[in-house]
Amino acid sequence: MKLQSFPIETEAGVFMALFSVRGLTSLSFPGGSRRTQDHPAPVPRPMVSWLRQTERALKCALAGGVPEDLPPLDFSSGTEFQKAVWDALREIPAGETRSYAEIARRLKRPRAARAVGGACGANPIPVLVPCHRVLAANRGIGGFSGGLEWKRRLLQTEGVALA
DNA sequence: AGTTCGGACCGTT
DNA sequence: AACGGTCCGAACT
Numbered sequence: 001m002k003l004q005s006f007p008i009e010t011e012a013g014v015f016m017a018l019f020s021v022r023g024l025t026s027l028s029f030p031g032g033s034r035r036t037q038d039h040p041a042p043v044p045r046p047m048v049s050w051l052r053q054t055e056r057a058l059k060c061a062l063a064g065g066v067p068e069d070l071p072p073l074d075f076s077s078g079t080e081f082q083k084a085v086w087d088a089l090r091e092i093p094a095g096e097t098r099s100y101a102e103i104a105r106r107l108k109r110p111r112a113a114r115a116v117g118g119a120c121g122a123n124p125i126p127v128l129v130p131c132h133r134v135l136a137a138n139r140g141i142g143g144f145s146g147g148l149e150w151k152r153r154l155l156q157t158e159g160v161a162l163a
Numbered sequence: 164a165g166t167t168c169g170g171a172c173c174g175t176t
Numbered sequence: 177a178a179c180g181g182t183c184c185g186a187a188c189t
Binding site for chain 1: 179183
């Protein structure tokens with residue numbers, strides 16, 4: 001599947017958004033390879049619109065707000081379990097948090113807390129798919145693939161206090 | 164009340 | 177077969 005990447009400049013740095021013909025497939029934090037794989041092919045029409053939505057939503061989220069509309073998210077790269085987890089993450093309101101175990105229970109897999117952690121780590125669209133709102137059961141900050149500093153920062157802007 | 168340890172659990176590679 | 181963004185109870189301090 002052909003993907004096209006675009007840089008998104010924010011006050012927090014330059015993010016990278018990757019799109020398929022179905023929608024946003026991934027969002028990466030600043031610091032990664034910033035080279036856009038030149039879009040030689042004509043940019044599919046709706047993609048331009050998605051890019052704008054992504055940019056707007058991202059900036060809003062980084063400012064602690066709640067994005068009004070998101071571009072379509074293409075989760076096709078994930079397993080069924082991961083997709084289920086990612087969907088569950090989207091239901092956590094800004095400012096609130098859940099534990100890995102709570103997510104597991106939500107999915108009717110009470111014992112899969114650890115696997116949920118794995119799925120969170122595999123979340124291809126951080127920030128917009130709020131994996132940062134998942135903490136350890138003891139209210140401690142769990143982990144974060146993009147670096148714990150980001151997790152703290154995101155939580156702080158949402159007004160969440162940590163133990 | 165806080166900390167540490169050890170096993171159990173589950174999806175992914 | 178091994179590894180994690182885990183959890184929970186038990187045994188300490």
